Amino acid sequence: xxxTLRRETLSKRRFLHSRMxxxxxxxxxxxxxxxxxxxxxxxxxxAALFRLFHAAQLLRAKDAxxxxxxxxxxxxxxxxxxxxxxxxMLPHHAKVLSSALRxxxxxxxxxxxxxxxxxLGNCSVVSRAVSMGxxxxxxxxxxxxxxxxxxxxxxxxEVLRWLLRAKAxxxxxxxxxxxxxxxxxxxxxxxxxxxxxxxxxRLA
Numbered sequence: 001x002x003x004t005l006r007r008e009t010l011s012k013r014r015f016l017h018s019r020m021x022x023x024x025x026x027x028x029x030x031x032x033x034x035x036x037x038x039x040x041x042x043x044x045x046x047a048a049l050f051r052l053f054h055a056a057q058l059l060r061a062k063d064a065x066x067x068x069x070x071x072x073x074x075x076x077x078x079x080x081x082x083x084x085x086x087x088x089m090l091p092h093h094a095k096v097l098s099s100a101l102r103x104x105x106x107x108x109x110x111x112x113x114x115x116x117x118x119x120l121g122n123c124s125v126v127s128r129a130v131s132m133g134x135x136x137x138x139x140x141x142x143x144x145x146x147x148x149x150x151x152x153x154x155x156x157x158e159v160l161r162w163l164l165r166a167k168a169x170x171x172x173x174x175x176x177x178x179x180x181x182x183x184x185x186x187x188x189x190x191x192x193x194x195x196x197x198x199x200x201x202r203l204a
Contacts, residue, residue: 049081054099065103072109078116087122097125101132111140118147118163121156126163136166144175145183152180152196155189160196170196 049071056064072078085093097113106112114134117125126147130136139146148168151159160180164170170180184192 047080047084049077050085050096050100050105053103053105054096057099057103069105069108072105075110078106078109078111078113079120082113082116082120082122082125085125087124094128097128098132101129101134110142111145112138114138114147115140115145115150118156118159119150119154121151121154121159123156123159123162126159130166136163137169137172139172139174144173145178146172146174146180148172148180149174149178149183152184152189152192153187155184155187155192157191157195160192 049068053065053068056068085097100106101113106116111119112129112134114126114129114136115138117123117129137146137148140150146168148160148163148170149172151163160168168180173179174183178186181193181196184196
């Protein structure tokens with residue numbers, strides 16, 4: 001079995017497992033006083049966040065959706081979920097991600113999916129987030145960083161080029177006054193600094 005097909009098969013199995021587990025929680029929560037649905041979702045692995053949210057939407061489990069949005073506010077939760085998907089964006093991952101973006105999984109999180117993906121260097125997720133309505137120049141709630149600033153700080157040239165083509169505003173400043181260029185300089189990202197200082201290279 002080719003590598004990509006194997007990864008997609010494993011991904012689908014994980015999703016089906018998440019859906020069955022969530023379905024059992026929904027049934028049990030209607031019968032028992034202490035609602036295992038609440039307990040199960042609250043202590044779920046952050047890596048399963050996107051899969052569980054997609055399953056909860058299909059099951060129309062409102063309590064689970066509310067708790068998963070709350071779980072997404074924890075430090076590192078969205079990062080763990082996106083890292084579990086990987087960068088190749090398999091068809092099933094794209095469906096799960098779109099479901100999370102459409103349902104507002106990150107609506108109360110410190111950073112939106114586009115910010116987290118830019119910081120991780122995942123261009124596929126950044127592109128998908130923008131296509132689903134997340135703004136290229138939106139800012140994180142805590143420090144006011146844009147996706148361009150996060151990509152610049154991480155040295156993710158491909159993501160930064162994509163954001164520039166999508167009209168990212170490099171003049172914007174975070175709450176500490178930093179621009180994307182300043183973020184790159186502070187983090188020692190020389191290739192990014194060259195890209196941002198040379199207008200011609202941005203067109204490459």
